[in-house]
Amino acid sequence: MxxxxxxxxxxxxxxxxxxxxxxxxxxxxxxxxxxxxxxxxxxxxxxxxxxxxxxxxxxxxxxxxxxxxxxxxxxxxxDAAALAATRMRAALDERPDRRAVLQQFAATLGEDDAETLRAVLEERET
Amino acid sequence: MTLAVYLPLVLPVLVALAARYAADRARPGAAVPALVAAAVLTAAATIWSLLLLTLTLFDDLPAMAALDGRLGMRLPEPVPDAVAVIAAVLLAVAMVRLERDMHLRRTMARRLRNAGPSAGGLVVADWSEPLAVAVPGRPGEILLTTGMLRLLDADERRAVLAHERAHLAHHHHRAMLLVGGAAAINPLLRPAREAVTYLVERWADEEAASGMGDRELVARAVARAALATAGHRAPAPALGVHGGVIVRRVRALQGPPPGAARWQMPLLAGVAVAALLLEATATVNFLAVLRAWQI
CATH class of the missing domain: 1.10.10.10 (Winged helix-like DNA-binding domain superfamily/Winged helix DNA-binding domain)
Known part of the structure; x- marks a missing residue:
């Protein structure tokens, strides 16, 4: 090839x-x-x-x-997507550190961080 | 034996300092390999040190003690037995943790790879929680939830796909596997693992930004997706003291792209030389003790 x-x-x-x-x-x-x-x-x-x-x-x-x-x-x-969701959920829900082992686009945020980000987004949009 | 055998145990402090320094300054594509290599070397040095300390236990073997008595000589007592026992325990714990970490990664990736049929390496899962995950494999796959897709406009969706493809293209799971294993062996390397976790995200952000030709767009997509996940249960991984990981990623995307850094090769070389020197000293010491036995 x-x-x-x-x-x-x-x-x-x-x-x-x-x-x-x-x-x-x-x-x-x-x-x-x-x-x-x-x-x-x-x-x-x-x-x-x-x-x-x-x-x-x-x-x-x-x-x-x-x-x-x-x-x-x-x-x-x-149904293909529902099946994928079921399997994905089962794999991810199993352990507390489930997300740590894979790359994720967006991790979770603290409340302060959320405020900061909202401010950033509004800045952009105005 | 001298203190030399303990010295490699301080290496992780060096690596942690380097990681903290690198996180916001270096080009991710250069910093990640350097930090991973430094962490792996340090973990190897940790194992070697613990192994040497553990081996000193054998001067108490009956055969050795008998020899000792017959020849009327006193064998050198290299390290206190308590220290050797602690080293043996730490070594065992490190091995168990390493195995557990590898097992978790392997099974998780395998199960997610079987999640569903893919279209061009993409599996869409019908799930309201916004989530986008790169799943390594041959070929790798991207798992996206409908919850994530509905948050974003067409350009932002492309940015997310570009970000996840960058993870797969640069084998970021391999870097994470190595640095995760190193941190499992030596918990003092956790700052290095955190820094690499952050840096692979930055790497993928930068690649998406240059692929789309729009840093603002990627910053917006990251911010929007993160805001939607706010309030879900998992705590944000802390990196340093100033702000969460996502906020730092968005801020970094608002600034100029990071320039080429020159520090990473000296850092890697420095850590490697330090590790080798310290290990060599410890090994020479150990061999001297061995020779003392045989005389």
Missing amino acids: TEDEAGRRRARGELESEVMTALWSAAEPLTPAGVQAALGSGLAYNTVQTILSRLLEKELVRRGPADRGRGHVYWPAQ
Whole structure:
């Protein structure tokens, strides 16, 4: 495998995960165009379509007819995520130091820290 | 025997000082390997010291004592027996703690890796608690909860993914495994473990920031995700005295990217040389005692 192919393959995986996060944070099933808009990263419609079919094959998303017009809408396969949640919870809940052994994006905060962070975020947004 | 055999036990203090100094000043990509190597060397020195101290117990073996009486000589009493016994106990405790630490990491990673089917290395778990975790493996996986995804906008979600991918790409779990094992062997190395825990997060933050080309964005994502987890039960790991880990990460992202540091190679070399010198002295001492027996 050439380096270029490896790079493309990784990029494809990253796109899949971005599409999944977009579907998950949407309140309702999305059309491919909706996914494209939610991603907001200038992906071609065909690319989004391809990724969605691949996710469908892996049974990570479900597909149904769109309300209006032609085409399909997609939503995440809830049972796969529920299963993952159950297993994740079981693994993490087992020990008091559960989080210490894995990298986490955000650890928990003390109350003072929370105040500081709120101030920081407000600073940003004004 | 002289005091030399105890000297390696002070090495962790050096490493802890270096860790405290490094945490906010050094480039994480350089500081992490240096601190991990220093911690591992120190842990090895700890084991060697405890082993040597323990071995001095054997001058009390009946065979030795008989030899002692027959030749009418007094064997040197290298260290008080009480010290040797304490060393033996500490050594046993260190081994048990090391094994427990390794076991915890292995089983946790394995169980999380089996959490569910992944899309491009991402597993989404339908759970309201906001959580994003990098799970090592081949290939590694990122576990995200729906609680986390719903907090963030599209760009912030990409920042979280980039952060977790940086953990996997740079094998941060390996650094944590090594420094965690070192701290399990020698509890005085806990400051080093804390510093490395913090520095791998900073490393991933910086990598996400440069990948996204936006430090503000990553700072926002970190702050937002952390605020959402406020009030959950686990206490924030303390690092030094000034503020929690998250606040420091956000503040660091608001500043300029850290520059290249020149201190880490001298530090590592210094600690390595100190460890080797101290160990060599202790070993020479020990061999001298051995020779005294054989005469």
